[in-house]
Each structure stands twice: as structure tokens, then as C-alpha cells.
Amino acid sequence: MYAIGISSGLKHGHHDGAAALMKDGQLIAAAEEERFTLAKHARAELPRGAIRYLLKQANIKIEDVSCICSPLKTYTNYDRRLRDYFEFQFGHSPKIELFDHHLCHAASTYYGSGFPEATVICFDFSGDSSSGVIYHVKGNDFKKISSFERENSLGLYYGMITQYLGYQMTNDEYKVMGLSSYGKPLYLDEFAKVLRPDGLGFRLAPELDKRRRDAEIYTSDFSTRQERIFTEHLEKLLGPRRLAGGPLDDRLRDIACSAQRQLEIVATHVVREAVKLTGCGDVCLAGGVALNCRMNMEIALESSVKRLYVPPVPNDAGVALGAAMLRSAEAGYSISTLDHAYWGPEYDPSYIKPILDRIGAKYETLDDPVERCLEDLLSEKTVGWFQGRMEFGPRALGNRSILADPRSAKVKDRINSTIKYREEFRPFCPSVLLDRQEKFFENTFEAPFMVVTFPVLPETAELVPGIVHVDNTARIQSVRSEHNPLYARLLEGFDRETSVPVLLNTSLNINEQPTVNAPLEAIHTYFCSGLDVLYLGPFRVTKPVAHG
Numbered sequence: 001m002y003a004i005g006i007s008s009g010l011k012h013g014h015h016d017g018a019a020a021l022m023k024d025g026q027l028i029a030a031a032e033e034e035r036f037t038l039a040k041h042a043r044a045e046l047p048r049g050a051i052r053y054l055l056k057q058a059n060i061k062i063e064d065v066s067c068i069c070s071p072l073k074t075y076t077n078y079d080r081r082l083r084d085y086f087e088f089q090f091g092h093s094p095k096i097e098l099f100d101h102h103l104c105h106a107a108s109t110y111y112g113s114g115f116p117e118a119t120v121i122c123f124d125f126s127g128d129s130s131s132g133v134i135y136h137v138k139g140n141d142f143k144k145i146s147s148f149e150r151e152n153s154l155g156l157y158y159g160m161i162t163q164y165l166g167y168q169m170t171n172d173e174y175k176v177m178g179l180s181s182y183g184k185p186l187y188l189d190e191f192a193k194v195l196r197p198d199g200l201g202f203r204l205a206p207e208l209d210k211r212r213r214d215a216e217i218y219t220s221d222f223s224t225r226q227e228r229i230f231t232e233h234l235e236k237l238l239g240p241r242r243l244a245g246g247p248l249d250d251r252l253r254d255i256a257c258s259a260q261r262q263l264e265i266v267a268t269h270v271v272r273e274a275v276k277l278t279g280c281g282d283v284c285l286a287g288g289v290a291l292n293c294r295m296n297m298e299i300a301l302e303s304s305v306k307r308l309y310v311p312p313v314p315n316d317a318g319v320a321l322g323a324a325m326l327r328s329a330e331a332g333y334s335i336s337t338l339d340h341a342y343w344g345p346e347y348d349p350s351y352i353k354p355i356l357d358r359i360g361a362k363y364e365t366l367d368d369p370v371e372r373c374l375e376d377l378l379s380e381k382t383v384g385w386f387q388g389r390m391e392f393g394p395r396a397l398g399n400r401s402i403l404a405d406p407r408s409a410k411v412k413d414r415i416n417s418t419i420k421y422r423e424e425f426r427p428f429c430p431s432v433l434l435d436r437q438e439k440f441f442e443n444t445f446e447a448p449f450m451v452v453t454f455p456v457l458p459e460t461a462e463l464v465p466g467i468v469h470v471d472n473t474a475r476i477q478s479v480r481s482e483h484n485p486l487y488a489r490l491l492e493g494f495d496r497e498t499s500v501p502v503l504l505n506t507s508l509n510i511n512e513q514p515t516v517n518a519p520l521e522a523i524h525t526y527f528c529s530g531l532d533v534l535y536l537g538p539f540r541v542t543k544p545v546a547h548g
């Protein structure tokens, strides 16, 4: 049975449309729609490019697909709209099956983990009338323990702070998290009034929610992320907000730090209480807030948590996967675990070469790009590394990556200023060989998706200044050869040459653009940035003037 799961944007609040294809419970392919529209988060888009990719990858027609599985169960006539959509765009609509948004999130992380039993918690903005849920899952039995009301939302809380600090809600939350490491938690008393633990959940101060307070203006929940979402009460509590682009000072850094700390306190409280109730210390997280890797670190450190799993797609792209998993499980198939994230398109050298020839690129063809790439890395070059299947999820994990020597502090500033064009306070992350990660990082467990932060061991931190955040943590990717042999070999080679089994790894894109999917986008990124070298499969591309 072929089942396609989708996540979609019906309105501007919706984002991260994606599609995933399963055959008899096994994942075949999955990708985010933004990689095809080239507009980050694919807001208010139903997946189209992603679905075409799935069909091509499996070499099937839409008529071969048994069902389209989607969240948004509570939306009026959504099944009819989807049927019309598929008939219009693809000439045929398979059967439409709708599920609850948070059940889809929960399924994506639970089945992905491979745990036989788990406490599954979804911390989200909102979807299908709630902002998250707690399940106790055994086998295929999802027992709902509790759900969080829409107005008590951790995603809304963090979105408010993101806006208050002058950033874009549902886009820049990771900037607040990065900034938080530069401050002190001096505003914790104030934040205890904003968000507080409450039983199995939490309470967000109702007077802060502008859409709720001004209900006569916001007669539905339709509002753009550019409109103000918090009331003036937040400014009474914290002082004046920052206008976008305004200067950052210690007060704002301390506010970011306190907001982050309060999120960690509340989320850890919920996990602790949930585990107490279920008696199961294997915890799976999902929902957009589970992209907060600093929060995930605190949850992993909670003593009642035995094992923690966070998928590569805790955000709304993951509900596409979860919906397909739920339908496949209902049909009696056992569901594959999600050990790696390489489910996107791959481009053969025979596809790439004519493109390079057509644009007159200067390149050499290598039997094995690893050794030449090591030479580049060791001479402090910044390297675009485009290999194999694209990652599913927001993190580049060694197939659509920019790589650099982590031992160099200045390479980090160079990537920020000449490639990414982004704020200097944003950290870069390490890929590290799984069997050697304990030498560099504390409290480690296998973390293949860059969604959990770990402390860097003081004795090794100075060896890798390029990937250590200001608070001496790093968001690691544990790499094992079974999942990405080429990338593991590159890390092995780097370790052989330097005794450091670590590479700086950031996504192959320019700031605010989606991570590249196809070769032409990689070439565009390369020539529009200060990136030194680009590897496209076996081809090593250089810039004739600057680096010939």
C-alpha cells in the first residue's frame, strides 16, 4: 500500500508544507515543499513539487497511491477541498484520510524513535484546536493523557518574545535561542508571571495575548506573523520592545535568556509530571517548540527521562510523515523507524555535468571527493558539500552542507560575514563521529539530527572554537557510517589528519533562503557568496578569478 502524508498551508499561519511517501509502512521518500518553491517555510502552500518528487522517486503514478493522509481534521470540508486539489493538480485524487494535527506530530516522533513504549509530548503553536498534547503510547495504542489549550501555547509564548525582541514570529525563534546564551536570567521573576507550570501543563498570562484581548478586531484566528501578537502588558513588565533592526543591549540579552530559561523550566516540569503519570521514562518530543535544542538538553538532563528522541522534523513538516505512519499502522503494517534524514532528491553526475558545462563552470572530476576535500578543509577553505539525498527537515546533515575546519575561530566569522550574511551571535554546529563524541561533549547520547544541545568538555573546547557557543554548548550531529558512509569517511579522514573527529557543518544556503535542493541552486549559492569551493557529487567547482 502506497500512502502519501502531507502537511500544508491553508492560510498564512500555516507553514512547512511537506509530503512523505510510505510503502507498506516503510518510508520511501520525504521532502519539504520550500525546497521546490524556494520560499522558506512554504507558507500557505499545499505541497505540489514535493508530491511530484515522491511519485518520481518511487516511479509510480498518483493512481497507484491508496490514500492521501493529512492533519487538519477539524477544518470544515477539508477532505473535499483536498480531493478537488488533487484532481486539479494531479488529474486524480486518491482517498483522503484526515487525522488530528498533534496525533500526527506524536506518531512521527513515536514511530521514528523505535521505542516500544513512550511518553510522547507535543509542544506546539497550535493545530486542530490545541497547542500540544501528551500521549502514553504502547505498540499502536495512543492513549491521550492531556492536551494543552490553544491559548496556553508554548509556541505562542516564544513567538511573543520573538516579536518583542524585534524578530519575525514563526521564523526567528532560533535567533532568540542563540541570543539567550549571551544574557543572564535577571528577568525570571517577571517571566514567572508570564508563563507558569500548572498541573500537567502550564498557564500563559491571558492579558498578553492581543488576539484574545482584542477579539472584536481579530474575529477569527487569522492574523499575519507581521502583526503584533502581544499586548502592551508585556512592555509594562519588561520595558520597551526592540524595533526590528534596532540595537541589541544587555537588557534585551537578559530578557532573551530569562524567556528561554522559563521555557526550559515549564517544559521540563511538564515532562517530569507526564513521566510520573505514565511511568515510562522513554520520552519522544515533537511540535515546533521541540526545535528548541537548548530546551531539549534540559529535558534530556531531567533525571526521570531515561531516553530522549527528537525527530529531524519536529516542526509541521513532520505531520506529513506522522499522517502516513498512522494510516499505514491502521492498515496493519509495522512502521519503519527514522534513523536518518536522507529522504529527499538525489542528482546523478550525468545530470550535474551538463549543467556545469552549460554555465562554463571551472571544475575538475574526482574519483573520490573525500581526499581532495580534506586538503581544502585543512587549508581553511569553506566548502560547499552537495552529495546524495537531500535531508528531510530543517537541518543540513552532511548532504546539503557548508563545511569548515572547527579548529579555526576566524572561519566562523568568515562564514557569517561572507556566506551566510547573518548575525554574529548565531552559533555554528558540529558533526562528530558517534563513537568519538564523548571525547568532546558531555552527557552525550546518539543525536543524529542536530536537535539537542550538549555541553562541550572544557578540556577540548579550545580545540574546536569554531563550533562552541558562547555558553560552552554545541548542537551536535552524531554521525555513523551506516547512515552516511561518505560523510563518515570525510570525518574519519579529518580525524586522521588532526585528531579532531569534528567538522563545522551549516546548511548550504544564503541567509533566509531554504537549504538548496538541486545542483543549480547550489551553484547559485556558491557564486553569490564567499564560499571557496563547491563539491557537487564528484565535481569540484572553483571560482576562476579568486581561487583558480
Ligand SMILES: [Fe+2]
Residues within 6 Å of the ligand: 101, 105, 124, 125, 126, 127, 287, 288, 315, 316
Ligand atoms: Fe504543529
